[in-house]
Amino acid sequence: MIVYGIGVGPGDKELITLKSLNILKKVDKIFVPISKEGKPSVAYEIVKDYIKDKEVETLLFPMIKYKEKLKYYREKAAEKILKENKDVAVLTLGDPTLYSTFSYIWKILAKKGVKVEIINGISSIFSAAKALNMPLVEGNEKLCILPHGKDIEKYINDFDTIIVMKTKNLKDVLKKINNKNIIVGLVKRATFEDEKIAIGNIDNINFDEFSDYLSIAIIKRIKDDDN
Template sequence: MNRAEPLSASPQSHPVTGTAYGLGIGPGEPDLITLKAYNILQKADVIAYPALEDGVSLARQIVDTHIPKGRTEIAIRIEMGKPADPIYDAAALEIGQHLAAGKTVAVLCEGDPFFYGSFMYLYGRLADAGHSVETVPGVSSMMACAAQLGAPLAAKNDVLQVIPGPLDKDRLRTQLGNTDAAAIIKLGRHFTKVRDVINELGLTDRARYIERATLDSQKMVPLADLPADATAPYFSMILIHRRGDAWR
């Protein structure tokens, strides 16, 4: 986002502006934040994060012990069932005001900002408005789930697919039927549909289920061991490898 200025430009030619950092803070365990993200968080003037309407913010909870006292905080309240664009528009304007005042803004993002992360929507708006924006990668939920399950995602010439659970049944069947390995994300209310497709394809014995990876409430089990009426939260994932284990 930063552009090199002509050598002849004086320091007074342009107003001082701050930088917005999209910080990948990992999947849930506080220690999985990177050293770079931690250092930026310590120096930031303003800290922004997504939050539900009732004020709960998993991102804020993850780094609670890392946030210095006295920082300005912006809760970006996501209203379920309502269009998100106006919410991100308003958040970008508020963050932009702090940047125009020369402040540094750290925007928290669970997992990695550019792996299905909400920060990307702020990134686009802030960058388009001419602000300085940088992204700090983080440990994604997919990597954390693989580590907790002891299930390498892919090896050799394997093709790995990331498949969102909300896809319709036919698309799910097509994607899963033509891959070596898959990470199925965003299960939630789509869990039963996804599980049915996995059963139809004969992949149940190659599937591992995990929810809330790295948190105290983490649960992981072979998919086949879940009861028939099992449900899954949004923060859950199924990993599948056709060889059972990637190293085989």
């Protein structure tokens, strides 16, 4: 039994790799993550045209904070997968190695001696940079990724680029540190048809529409040297 952790990319159906497609064609069963019973799976929507003849089953990963409860759902998902006892694929948005729910399943399965194979996908950090029409980093620039913008005041003068995942409270976080030397780029649902971007400084940018879990912020220090 091999469990393939498949990155389906950020949203655009074309941003899937040949490798992910080839594995999806090969396996008999495909597991798709959902955050609520009855709610469509974003990862499934991306690949559904490619896997019409495949058996599909959902894995429930509710968006909750309570650790024990999360553990319960992850264990349950791993059990569902193990029960198959054949090669299966588990879909994951973006890339399976970067803040993916699949990483927890990966750990549980690895502990049980099950072979897990990761198939990388395009991460939303790159499609967000593309949407904003700017490179993330070049040359010897330093980059960091801070979920919730945590500790951003410690790093904002040190890093050329800061990526913030989970942007819900970013407005408050940035207003508090009040650094005028940065440009903030916000991207919602990068590469989807309803992609939305905003770019500006903390006083003139509207954060309000960029708070859901498919939003991302790229913060750049303004430099004198433009070369």
